[in-house]
Amino acid sequence: MYEDSSWYSSFAPEFQHRRAPSGTGSGSGHRRKESLLQQPNGTGDSADASEPLPVLFEDHEDNNSPPEPTLSRRAKSYSDFYEIVKAQLGSTDQQQQQLKKRRRKRTDRKWEALAVPESAMATLSLEEDDTHQVDADLDKTLLQASQQEFLLYHDQLAMTERHLGTLMKDANSALKVLESLCQSFRAVDDQTSSFQARCDDLLTEKKRLQTLADDVGTDLHYYAYLDNVSRRLNAPGAGRLVDDDAFADVLSNLDSCIAFMTKNTTYRDAESYLARYQALLTKALHLLEVGFTNRLNKVSTEISKQIAATQSESARHALAYGRFEEMVLESYSLIPNIQIVMRSVYDQYGHPVSGLNHDIYANTAINLFHAYWVVRDRDLKPLIQHDLDAFRAEAKASIETSARNFVKQSYERSYNEASLFRKVFSIEPQYSTDPKSAFTALKSQQRSLVTGTNIAPIASNLQSVLHGSDLRTVCNIMGWITNEYLIEYDEDESPFVSHCREITARLLHEHLWTFTDAFFEAEIAKSITKAVVPPEALKIGPVTSNDVSSNAFPLVKKAIELLVMFDQSMPKERSQRNSPIIFSLLRESIAALHRAESRIKSSKLTSATTDADLFMIKNLLILKNELVTLEIGDIRNNVSLGTQSVSGRLREMQHFSQIWETLRPLPSTLITGIWSRVGSIGGGLSGYIPSIPGASSLWSRSSTPVSSSEANAKSNSAANAGGGNVDVHEQLDEELRASIVSFTKRWAGILVEAKTASTKLGGKNVAKLERELDETLERAFTGQGEVREKLREAVKMHVDAALEAMERERAGPKGGRGSSVTRV
Template sequence: MYEDSWYSFVPEVPQHKRNLSQGAGHRRRDSLLQQENGTTQVPNGLDPLRSLYEEEPYSDSPPEPTTSRRSKSCSSFVDIAGGRREADGASRHKKRKGRRKAFTWEALDLPSPGTTPLEEDHSLLRDVDDELLKASQAEYLLYHEQLTVTERHLDTLIDDTNRALKVLASLCDSFRSVEDQTTAFRSQCEDLLSDQKRLQTLVDEVGSDLHYYTYLDNVSRRLNAPGASRLVDDDVFSEILSNLDSCIHFMVQNPTYRDAESYLARYQALMGKALHLLEVGFTARLEKASRDISAKLAASQSESAKHALAYGRFEELMEESYSLIPNVQKVILSAYDEFGNAKRDDNFGIYVNTAKNLFDVFLSTRDRDLKPLIQQELDELRAEVKDASVETASRNFIKQYFERSYSEAGLFSKLFGISIRYSPDEASVYGVLKSHHRSPSNPVNIVPLATSLQGVLQHCGLETVCSVVGWATNEYGLVEYDEEETEFSRHCRELTARLLTDHLWPFTDSAFEAEIAQSISKHVIRPETLTIGPVTDGVASSNAYPPVKRALELLVLFDQSMPKDRCQRNSPVVFKIVMESIAVLRRVEARMKSAKSNTDADLFMIKNLLILKNELLSLEIGDVRSQAPEMQHFGQIWDALSPQGLMDLLSTFSSYIPGSSFWSQSARRASPANGRANGRGAAELDAGEQLDNLLRQAIYSFTRRWAQQINDAQARKSGARSLAEVEAELDEMIERAFSNQTEVIAKLKEAIQLNAEALRKPKQAEKGIQSRENESV
């Protein structure tokens, strides 16, 4: 508001001395309040009136600082006192002298004529006092003037500030009134804006809904134009499909709108026409690519060149179009996701029909193009079967088919934008492609492969079939934990699973059943085979009955060719092997007893049934183990055969067989109370239980019969052989059947001794009763 010069108005104190208008010889000294900027120059001829200053002038300034002197010692008090007395005397003497001098000057001062001396002195004193007062107040008057000016300025500032505060107060009141008015206006504006937004929303909704009606004329003109077929190779076609899809979805969601059904039918017809144009364009592109590579494939002799033409060149020709393939992928992905699972929405049926048509024309074209390659692979398979071996030819054919199928799957994914994954849903891409059984170029179709393999393997032996099936299972069906799975391995594993499950495993089961019927079920019983030969090379199964030997071979072969899970489940092959072996042994046993053969029928059953049971335990229904020279599981078997109750020895035997519950053919169990189970009861039993029942009955019959002969020999009955002859015959028979199998021999002899003791106890008790009766009589 004010400049800074107002606050620095006080002028600087002049450096020169003001000349006092006083008489010569009576000048007053400068004020002690003024700071000296230098030595004061006294004018020439003027001396200060020192005689007027008898006393020091009064000053408000503090005294000059002096340094306090240290007190002296006591020894100098005398000097101090003497010096004081001398100083006092000198001062009195000087005072008297000064008074005398003053009185002398006064006496010499003679008054001038015409004035009295007293009046002149008083006037002179008054002038001097006035001058002295003015001289002493000069500096203070300057300060007073400066303070007065400053006070005046401050008063002005205060007045201006008060006026400014009043203006500000009035402005505040004005702002408050404006704010009140603005708040009301703002609320009105907000209401107007909300109404505007609501109206805009309504307009947008009406415009959006109206768009689904107004789009009909536009899309009708575009699809019915003469050059509409060219739209499928443009980005505009994708936009048309999206808009049609949105319009159809809107009409389906709002059936109560005006003419919704009519517009829905017209939009669906336009959608069908657009998709038909896409099918025509895709078919034309396929034909063009097929004509380009078919002749070159037929003329080429190199495998690499054929592969490059069939896949690399074909893919380039298909992708030469501008937007045809992206439009095809858009249609396919409107019906399926990226893994081929079906999207069940409003337009699913329309898109699915188009997708199936596109798949059909693609597979038909590929079958026509790849026919020379497929025929060449079949010719190589037949040539290798004749020249090399069936197993080698089958392996090579499977590898070639899997590689070609993987290449076809890659081409299919690039053209249609879908990665084919296994799905049990028939509406998925996997289910749609699976239905094309006649297409050899189908990436998921393994029917041609299975048909070719079965045609080659049906004339081979069972061992060759099992070798091919086992190789396919181990090569592609099993996943190694230390290997990283690739797309090729995943594709091969899926194809192998379907090939084995749907074709090769049933084919192998049929081959096993035929072999079982030929070598076991229809085995002709010859008299020379109704014996137990000696054990050769320490192998326990070397003297087994020939059908039982073949059953063991079939069990091992089936276990090697099949995965562990399939062997442990309800396998009809394993069940039939065991049941047919038991049936053959029962027929042989009956033949021995009817023909009164020299071979012990019970020991024959024990020998063969133990071998069959031990083999099942060794394999663990899938765990292949090397054949041991002895029945290493006989201890486990015999522990279940409790000698204390031979009729209940094998009641818990099936619990020692892994997966024994899977052997069941019926929930009912036949009761073995009436001896050996008949044919009908045997069919209703588990295979493991029937085997246990037969083994228990054979052991009981054999041990009880020989225990009776031992008791008769010890009792020396008439017609009975001696104990040495009985024991020698028993030892020879057991040693011949179970040579070098000390555990089996020891357990059988122990069971015979227990039976002998059990047979003697009732007789001893009967004799005791008779003796007591005789004594009483």
């Protein structure tokens, strides 16, 4: 605002370029500048105007007058304003420094102003009147000289005040104009509010109509698409459409149209259009089936000729898998379109997915599977027949070796087929019992080719070779398959190992385990149930080679052998819990022991050398020990394979605790010591009779003894019934308990009778009977001294109990009390 100085020139034009008069003398540099607002003195004497003032009246530079006003340049921007302020502050500092320098220079000269020069004194008039006139003029001149700069500053401030007042008036008038405009706008807004509301309503209606038009256009699209797709699918070259990307769009649009017509059944002709769209979808999928079949036949024609022309196994393998895959996948969009159809029916693992057109797509998928496997069976038939011929020829030399090679070769072929199938159809069928799954659809199409879903050819070929072999060979092969592919595995296993594991589990569960069980049942019937036992086998012979089971019953030895074979050929989950084979084996073994016991008791020759009860105790203990050694738990005849109830697990933990529950008259320390210390018996019987946890509580179960005949009858009926919830462990415990009770009670009775009436024994005394008991126990349990001692102790405690009861009976009448004698 102040950069333009024209407004200032109008007020003092004659002083703008005026300079101070040049005075004479040496003190001109210390005088005050002439004011720009000073008016000329008219036509005065030039000599008086130029006459210098006395030095005495000069103003000192160190007065406290305000600084000379300056006019700053107007800032155009914020950065420019910063530069102006910086320059102004710098100039102010420079002026202050110059002022300080001048003050220091004039410090020594301040008294010189008081000295009046002689020339000035000479000019002064000595007259009094003249002196007063001169003083008045000098005062006036000094006042003007001292105030001229302040008057100029005062005039500038007044001028600025007037200018600012003008600006305030202009701003007030502008504010009044703006207020009037604002009021006018409010009036206009009030007047146009109804118009604006109508415009909003019109815009809303426009959007509604636009949305309705779009919806109508979309709905019309589902109707209008019928003519387009009908022309494309009924055209003469419609078969080429399946090898184009546009076929996927056709399927997608047909699905959308069918979904729309299904959802909006109230629309005009919706049912008619729905039926026509479904027919067109079926026609499109049929074109896909035809195109895929033609493609497979074309590839098969070339591959089959090349396979028949070569004799190299590696070349045949490369043609059957590598070349076939390359030629099938050469199509532009045929295989991708097939994969789209498959993923509309199944997920990645072959499980069914829900969809509106699931049935139509599922039927097409089954037809595609059928066409594919027909071609693969036809192309690989020479390779399969060659492998079977080699397998049968090798089986004549070694069945086990040929079976292992055949299984490995079949697994490799199955993995290759699964990989090729996954690349063509983009799914990997997993085992499933869902009737709508891909696994069920593929399994129903049984072929001679081994695949991930069809493992029947492996089982049928193995069974045809193993049918005439012995049980040992079958068990060896089953054990090898189980250990090789089912038991040992790594967490980071390869896809091939995982595939082999899945096939092995299904192969064993669905085919080979049933086949092996039939072999075992036949062997049990032949070797145990229908076996002929010679009389000399009923005797307990001497122990050979320090083997405590060497003098066991031959049928028990055979049963143990079959138990070991079954355990080695089967996984622990199948052999340790509720196996029907083990149940049948133990049941028939117990029945054979009962038949042998009956023969021993009925034959005088055999009974004289063999104690029937010791015969049963020894052989039952051997069976029981073998079950514990093989960790065979709850075995029942009415529970499905691989299951185990809670009660069965509890009985497994205390399977021996039931043996002595009816032997309450015996002290608990005797039986506890037998079963807790028998594990240290020498002669190879380590672990022969396992320790019983909680055996001290055996005597709190029952106080009613069971006779040997009752126990035998009960066990025989349970073993021969073949029905009901029968546990083999419980049956063995019952038989063992009955035999121990019968043996100890019988010998205790003999010894008690010998001690009370020795004359009735025909000269036999007690010592001789004890030696006979020791010989009998030694013959049965050679090398098992602790077992013999415990049995002797049990007999002795029975005798002591009987004698004590007899003493109380004889002392009864003297004490005035009566008692009944319990005969042993």
